[in-house]
Amino acid sequence: MASTPKRRRKNPRYSSPPPPPPLSSAVRTLSSIEPPLSLLPSKAEFFKLAAVVSIAVSVAVACNYVVTLFNRQPKPFCDSDTEFDYHLSDICDSCPSHGICTEGKLECMSGYRRYGRSCLEDGDINEMAKNLAKLVESRACESYSQYLCKGVGNVWVQGNELWNTIDNDNTTYLYAKQKAMEIVGNLLETRDTGTGIKELKCPELLVEHYKPLSCSFHLWLLEHALFLIPCCVLLMGFGLMLRRIRRRHYLSVRAEELYEQVCDILEETALTSRSVNGEGEPWIVASWLRDHILTPRERRDPLLWKKVEDLVQEDSRLDRYPKMLKGEPKVVWEWQVEGSLRSSGKKNKDSINKRKSSEQSNLGSNQVIRRLKPGEVLKC
Template identity: 80%
Template sequence: MAPTPKRRIKNPKHSSPSPSSLSLSSIQPPLTLLPSKTDFFKLLAVVSVAVTVAIGCNYVVIVFNRQPKPFCDSHTDIDYYLSDNCDPCPSHGICSQGKLECMSGYRRYGRSCLEDGYINEMAKNLANMVESRACESYSDYLCKGSGKVWVQGDELWNHMEKDNATYLYAKQKAMEIVGNLLEIRHTGTGIKELKCPDLLVEHYKPLSCSIRLWLLEHALFLASCCFLLMGFGLMLQRLRRRHYLSVRAEELYEQVCDILEETALTSRSVNGEGEPWIVASWLRDHILTPRERRDPLLWKKVEELVQEDSRLDRYPKMLKGEPKVVWEWQVEGSYLQSSGKKKKDNIKERKLSEGSNMGSNQDLKRLKPGELLKC
């Protein structure tokens, strides 16, 4: 019997893979093939930035390369707002063949026409010059009589005439401004004349001229006011003088009575050797100040009061060959003495309260009758 062959055991390490194992290993991907979650978000951010930059660059290229639409002609009947081929011509502009030109006095800013500030300033200066010349001429006419009331427009513009288009347009605008400020009239020959309004010309008059014209315009009213003020002042002065004369005459009359009464008492106390009367002119010169002597009306008021007093007697007397008028106190008896003493005390108390301005009159009252007559 033949022996059975021995099976050769193969080393598992060196055994070849089976077909099933080869197919499974080829289907499953390696673990390092797919990105991680962090790498995925980084990739997404980079892609977003790249797309944004590409879109922006594309938009800039389109904007810069886009040609603006031409302007529609100004003299065509195309409805600007319904036209897609051209833009409407802006105000104050002239469009022809798709191009824009601004009118005089306007400048192009982008696709519009704006007013030129330099021309406006020039127009205002021209208008001010014309206004000054017209108003100064009217002012000279009112103040000196040498100017004109109505000035011809050509005289105002000829001295600053120029030929450039900018000046002509500024002059046109200045004439519009002047037309709103000044009065305008047309003569029979078609010449335009300008006049400064009365309210505006007041600002061009000198101060002395304005005052003189105002005085002339209101001369009648001012004269009436002056006469009224003078009359009121004279009446007030007369009333004050009358009051002063009345008060001062009464004061002097009281002094005269006191002096005459004291003189009469003194003459009777010396056994009749003294004179009971006093010369009126001497008494006047003693009790009046030098300034009061120049006012004859004051002493006349005193004489009237003396004449109305029944206690005083007035009669003429010859002294040294000259006729004099003397005054004498006529009250006799105990009543004379008591009343005289009482009045004398009252007079002294009143004089002390009046002040130093009556010092001269107090000294005069202390004079004795003999001393008064000697004076």
Template identity: 75%
Template sequence: MAPPSSSLSTPKPKKRRIKNPSNIPILSSIEPPPTLLPSKADLLRAVAVLSVAISVAIGCNLVVKLFNRQPKPFCNSNHDDEFDYHLSDGCDPCPSHGICNEGKLECMSGYVRHGRSCLEDGDINEMAKNLAKMVESHACESYSQYLCKGVGKVWVQGDELWNNMDENNTTYLYAKEKAVEIVGNLLETRDTSVGIKKLKCPDLLVEHYKPLSCSIRLWLLEHAVFLVPVCALLIGCGLMLQKIRRRQYLSVRSEELYEQVCEMLEENALTSRSVDGEGEPWIVASWLRDHILTPKERRDPLLWKKVEDLVQEDSRLDRYPKILKGDPKVVWEWQVEGSLRSAGKKKKGEINKQKMRENPNLGFNQDHGRLKLGEPFKC
């Protein structure tokens, strides 16, 4: 079969071109204005404001729920059922020193409620301490008087102390109960056959209540066995040391006085020979003693006795009695011809000779019957 004729075929439509007039803009070249969309800074600011608003809303919601929430009731402190209220989420456990009933809390005597707990009452605690201190002072002072003066009691009846403090005050009674507990731990206690409790101050505590004089006296009595021999030993050592020092003093001082005696006798002997025989070469021992000794040394007879012993042992000195104005006297005289002393002593003797020449009244005066010494020998 021959193909159909071309005259019978439908003609194809022709494409129609749309002309773009110059006054109409092209769509692809159209851009939005810059103020149409927000900037990055505005976007961040909007996010921050939104976050703050959400936080405030959440916080207000929590606060409202917190204030509107009712606290849990307390679990009963006295329950006999097997259910453990302490593990229940419907109630809180009853705090220490508290009494819980029907969900309510009441604190025991001596405790005050603080929030959902019971704390110790400070006033009652202070009152209990004061009561315990009064009982302690009474018991310890009584025991102290017994130790120091022999009066008072060692064991004090507790009823006598507590009965004086009885008051019809619930707070005071609770403070008294606590004070009894404190005193029981502080003082020694014992029960009598009739069930009366007695109190005694411990030995270490009673030391703080003794007077100082009493403590010293008791300490001396307690250590007398040891102190007596020690004191005797110390006294003996002290006396021995004093005796040694006195012996040394007498030895040194007597030698000094002996040297002075020799110098005076020698000078007097040299001076008497230079005054045409009118002077006497001797000196009365008692007058010489009163001249060279101080008033305090004159009251010590042993010192001058030491000087006399040294003079007696010296062969250069002569001792003999002599009657002066009807009284027997002992005189001392230098027997060596010339001076055996040092050069300085010789010079001193020459000076004394010169004084004797200038004053012929020195030496022994026959008319007056007494010994006249120069100024160094005057009393």
């Protein structure tokens, strides 16, 4: 049996490499190697993951800051009585203003309170100082105002006397008193006496607020007396002159009215006496006529009736002559009827008035007749 020929194995070291696969087959191979789409997170899940990570980082940072803040001890204060400059030192903080620092501790001066690591001014002490300064001001200004108004009191008041009345040993009160003295020194006038005592005086503008109204008015009158006296004299003279002019006008007008009444009464009396066959008296006593037509107030003014008498005396239609009545001399007035122009004028006026009144009555009756309806009868 014939034996099959054996193939020699080729040595790989000396064998030629196989030919490369085609390009299409290589692309297919790479596409089959890509990971699936479900392996990577989506866009929404990525934003959620970023938010969670940022919140966690923020919480961690905040917790670390709070722990560090609470665990950190504040720096001590540098002693205020040392000459070394600790402003740029990290060992201690500089002592704040209005503070006293010893062994790293802070104490505020009188009148200041500690707020944190600083000293702020105490509001209660400021209010107390203002009240003390107001009290001293009122006492000094009232003393000066009494001196100006009544001549009692002092212009300059000793400061020791004012402060001793409100003295107190309290530390807070002493500090408020010191501040009040500074306020008063800026507000009031001060001067030093030879004995070292300081005196206080209220300024002129400030003392005006402490004067009573009556005192201010009195001082104003004294200050402007040289100007006010001539003005008052002129005003009084003008007032008297105006009053005299008004009185003259009143007397002239009222005297003419009374004169007209006198003429009417005398004329009527004279006409009446002639119409009754001369039995009546044609004259009237002047004093009786005066008391008849004048009011009680006008009787107290003799000048008014004097003017009426002057008008009667100037009238030629009136006679004035004395007559004895019951043993007493009287002055009587009488109207001259003969040739009188006044009686005719008066009669004409009376006739005209009667005519007008009759016409008005006729007109009224005609209007009433016109208002009546046909068939109605006017009843009297």
